[in-house]
Amino acid sequence: MQQYLHAIIEYLAEQAPVVPIQWQAWQITPIAGGANNRVYRAQSTGIDYAIKLTIRDERRRAWREYQALKASLAYADRELSPQPVLLDEASFAQPVVVQTWLDYPALTQVPQTAAQWQGLVEHYWALRQISQASTMLELPLATLNMHSVAAGKQLINEHCAKLPAAELPAALEALLLWLESWVAPEFSTVPLSLCRVDSNWRNFLQTPDGLVSVDWENAGWGDPAFEIVDLMTHPAYAEVTVEHWQAFVRAYCRFGDDPSAAQRIEIYRTLMLIWWVVRWQRYLYEVPRGLDARLVERPPEWLTTAQANYQRYLDLAQQAINQWR
Numbered sequence: 001m002q003q004y005l006h007a008i009i010e011y012l013a014e015q016a017p018v019v020p021i022q023w024q025a026w027q028i029t030p031i032a033g034g035a036n037n038r039v040y041r042a043q044s045t046g047i048d049y050a051i052k053l054t055i056r057d058e059r060r061r062a063w064r065e066y067q068a069l070k071a072s073l074a075y076a077d078r079e080l081s082p083q084p085v086l087l088d089e090a091s092f093a094q095p096v097v098v099q100t101w102l103d104y105p106a107l108t109q110v111p112q113t114a115a116q117w118q119g120l121v122e123h124y125w126a127l128r129q130i131s132q133a134s135t136m137l138e139l140p141l142a143t144l145n146m147h148s149v150a151a152g153k154q155l156i157n158e159h160c161a162k163l164p165a166a167e168l169p170a171a172l173e174a175l176l177l178w179l180e181s182w183v184a185p186e187f188s189t190v191p192l193s194l195c196r197v198d199s200n201w202r203n204f205l206q207t208p209d210g211l212v213s214v215d216w217e218n219a220g221w222g223d224p225a226f227e228i229v230d231l232m233t234h235p236a237y238a239e240v241t242v243e244h245w246q247a248f249v250r251a252y253c254r255f256g257d258d259p260s261a262a263q264r265i266e267i268y269r270t271l272m273l274i275w276w277v278v279r280w281q282r283y284l285y286e287v288p289r290g291l292d293a294r295l296v297e298r299p300p301e302w303l304t305t306a307q308a309n310y311q312r313y314l315d316l317a318q319q320a321i322n323q324w325r
Contacts, residue, residue, distance in 0.1 A: 005086055005098060009051060012040055013092045033202060034215070035294040036061070038094070041101055048101040049085060053094040054217060055295050059143055061217035062087060062095035067139045068219035069099055071194050074130045078209045080123065081216060094295070102212055104205040110237055111201065117248060119211035120204070120231070125255050128224035130194040142195040144230065145222030149184045152271035159278045167285045171314055175274050178321050184267050187260045195222035199231040225261045228252055229268040233276060233316075235309055270324065273317040280310035 008026055016038065020029045031039040036055045041048070054061040069084040082099035089095040111117050146152035160168070160176065168176075196203075197218035204211045231237065232245050253261045283306045286292040299305075 002086065005049075005051075006088075006091065008042055009053075009088065009092060009096050009098075012038070012051060013053060013094065013096075035296045035298070037217070038295055043101075048103065050082060050099050050101045050214070052097050052099075052217075053092070053295075054097065055293070056093075056095055059218065060089070060095070062089055062097040064139070064143075064219060065099075065215075065217040066097045067137055068194065068196070068216040071130055071135055071137050071139060071219075072127070072216075074135050075126050077126065079207065079212050080126055081212055082214060097217075102205055102207075102214065104207045104212065107201045107204045107206065109201065110239055116206070116211070118251070119206075121248070121252050121255055123204070123211045123213065124224065124227055124231075124252070127196060127227070128193040128256075132192040132221045139194075140220050141192075142197050142220035142222040143218040144197050145195050145220070146226050146229075146268050146271060147192065147223040148189070149267060149271070152268065152275075153179060156271065156275050156278055159275065159282060162282060163278070163285055167281065169281065171318075172277055172281060175277060175314075175317055175321070179271075179274055182321075182324065184270075184324075185263060187263055187267070190223055190225070190258070190260070190264075192221040193224045195219060195224060195227050197227075197230065199227065199234050200236045202236070223264065223268075225258070225264040226268050226272075228261075228265050229272050232265075232269060233272045235276075238312070270317070270320040273313055273320050276313040277310065277317050280306055280313060284310060 008023070008028075011023055012028070017028060017040075018030055020027070022028070025044045027043040029041040029043075031041055031050070033039075038053045040051045042051050043049075052062065052065070066084045066087040069081050072081040073083065082102050084097070084099050086098035087096070107116070111120065146155060156176075156179065196213055196216055197220070198215060203213050203215045205214065228249065232248075249262060249265055283292065284303075287298070287302065287306075
């Protein structure tokens, strides 16, 4: 099978089809949506795979996804993700990860029903059962996670360091000054568990047993409470009201035993909103200078979207810090 897979991957790497085609015994369908990868559904007799060619960078996205999918298999109660099939980081210009194709409908918008929201709660609680201590798989920390206030501040500072001082707007500088002096409430450390990262609703599929998720290239170990904050602050959920998020957090905290979860979520949310302000400012600085390479072209409206998001997150961050004063 590896020989057959190598042949089709070589074809995809060289030809990069953009419309569905038949090639030899394979039906190939390009899957749109990602910016850092090219993804194809490859079907043949009795075979249905997702083939992802990833951007090559320090994250080792294909390897990280392959390892995270192996780790997710440790949860035996039900399916949480695709199954890993093949990893190849050396044979092609882009690293490649092959996984089973999950033939379930993807969410087409922010969850609309109580069952879908409950499905998110259950999915994230299932992931937190897969701990760093319970598996011997090699997997680094998640590419985006905070497991302490200090780690959150460090993450923000690392992103700020990628911006010249002249590119820091006064309002952002004010946030950073407040952050530097902020003494957040202390909380006890928690065991690290599997965190998928990138909570965009497009990554969730509806199955008869609940939600499963795809696109694990940023996954790793981290504080599971931060995953809820990643969900709450993600741009894809901008339409969700504050009241709904408050109810969602209560449902999450009631689902299992984690006495400090609500406090950690509140603290991480403030940190993450500031992180997003910095991240959007980085987009505004880096993209016009060609410093944020992608495998897929950006939409023409990217600048307008980035400017609007910068202002939205600035407003939210200012509201959040006012609650701590």
